[in-house]
Amino acid sequence: MTPPRTPRTAFALVVALALVTSSCASSDDAEKKAGxxxxxxxxxxxxxxxxxxEAVDGGTxxxxxxxxxxxxxxxxTIVAGTTGGTEMAAVYDVLMRWDEEEQAVVPQLAESLTPNEDHTTWELTLRPDVTFSDGTTLGAEAVRWSIDRYLEQGGHDAAVWSHNVTDMQVTGDLTLELxxxxxxxxxxxxxxxxxGMVVAKGSDAGEQFRPIGAGPFVFEDRTPQERMTFTTNPDYFDGKPALDTLEFVYIVDPNALWDTFGQGDVxxxxxxDPILVEExxxxxxxGYLQMVGAGVxxxxxxxxxxxxxxxxxxxxxxMAVDPELVNERANGGAGVVSSSLFPETSRxxxxxxxxxxxDPEEARKLVQAAKADGFDGKITYLQGSSPQQRDIGLAVKAQLDAVGFEAExxxxxxxxxLITxxxxxGDYxxxxxALSWRDSAPYARMFGINHSEGGTGxxxxxxxxxxxxxxxxxAAATDEAQLAAAEALQTGxxxxxxxxxxxxxxxLVVWQPEVGGVQTNSNTMVLLDDAWAS
Structure with missing residues (x-):
């Protein structure tokens, strides 16, 4: 296996963009809806x-x-539902998927992924007779090539992979040992x-990248800043999808998107937006709701x-900043607030x-002690310039000032x-x-941002x-061990x-009552191979 390179600066900027926008997604209207x-x-x-x-065939x-x-x-591209992950899953599928109802990872494009007793060796078994949309075979060598490509080019999870995976061997036409x-x-x-998104070799064959996968849909065309269109893959391993076409449209304003949905146009x-999610x-x-821990x-x-x-x-x-007060100023109190890494919504x-x-009193004592050792009290908090971001910035500044900081x-x-x-x-x-610790798989993001070898802190x-x-x-393998580890992590x-x-x-991914067959995945992605619209 080719060792991964350090992720490129350009990709780091894309990662950062996803994290920053995750922390400040709200409409300008912070008037809380009653009840x-x-x-x-x-x-x-x-x-x-x-x-x-009941499922029906046809439609868009x-x-x-x-x-x-x-x-x-x-x-x-960051593989999350908010950044294009659902579009990419339509083309490539995923080897495994997160089943929210089962609270477990289950096979999707792969047949199985099985560990040994101590979870240090895993065998990936692929389904037979799976082909990419260009007709080439999706076998063990194709999976290894795709993963090597991901690592060599510095994909988002390349660092966590290289920190943990010491060897990847093809052991058969349809099996790999990790x-x-x-x-x-x-x-x-x-x-x-x-x-887990297997990219076909043919994607890199020309001067420009072409999205070729073994997923339920095939990329058709796009109009930048407007829409993307996909047609069904008749050779999908699980049978031709019920839909005729799949479209993604890009409406920047969340209120306009919600209104468009309410009118039945999507x-x-x-x-x-916390206000719109509450509504x-x-x-x-x-719909399908995921709560992203430490998202603000x-x-x-x-x-x-x-x-x-x-x-x-x-x-x-x-201790100086009250999450309830900040949220009231910025979002009219909508949503959930907590200083915990694992709030009430977390498993x-x-x-x-x-x-x-x-605890403003304790915060004041800490500031005074720091000043006694030479701290001048000055601190600057960077924010964007939207009305909601200004509300957050001013609320944080006021509370820092109240305990002895000279905040700006x-x-x-x-x-x-801001990302620059x-x-x-690195001057801030x-x-x-947004830390974005997702309950389905928080470790990868913990490692990336908060581990000394993660590279994105x-x-x-x-x-x-x-x-x-x-x-x-x-390493926690049981519910009891996970809870103990979570408690220790919060204490630390x-x-x-x-x-x-x-x-x-x-x-929240919402859909009309006449839509069905939507499957859940991690990172608020949805899989649409079984989806239908009546």
């Missing part, structure tokens, strides 16, 4: 989906996406995203010479295991400017961001102790405070 759902209504999974609907599903992917290449450095019981979750839509849940709209955060630069190099400053930031949540509390909220003209400051220049004190603090806590979480986080955590983000 909105409680925290309990934000339980992840399929919501309001009728059980007695039009899905209003959250953001348009620049390229249908799982190496270059050897790991350490136990990883949830290793199969990695095959629900980019690494069959499905992806919503992240959809209140109206009992069918503030990165804290811990490099020498920056305020966050002092742990007392980092702890004071978290890893435990009563009594919480983030640092809102700096509103940059664009998200690109954080990722390229605090910045809006952008100046946030790490430590040998935090590395070990993350690896302990990775409260001591180190790599970032300010304000709450999770709700991501």
């Amino acid at each position: 909105g759902p409680t925290v309990g209504a934000f339980a992840p999974g399929l919501v309001n989906v009728p059980e007695d609907a 599903i039009t899905l209003g996406s959250y953001a348009e992917p620049l390229e249908l290449d799982p190496v270059k 050897t790991l450095e350490r136990p990883w019981p949830s290793f199969d979750s990695l095959f629900t995203t980019g690494i 069959s499905m839509a992806i919503m992240r 959809a849940l209140s109206e009992e709209t069918p 955060t503030g990165l804290i630069n811990s490099k020498e010479g920056y305020p966050g190099s002092d742990v007392r400053v980092r702890q004071a930031i978290q 890893f949540h435990q009563d009594g295991v919480e983030g640092l509390p809102h 909220a700096e509103f940059l003209p664009s998200i690109t400017d 400051r954080v990722v390229v220049d 004190d605090m910045s809006t961001w 952008y100046g946030t603090v790490s430590s040998p102790e935090m590395d070990q806590l993350i690896e302990d979480f990775q 986080w409260n001591e180190l405070v790599p970032a300010m955590v304000l709450g999770p983000t709700a991501e």
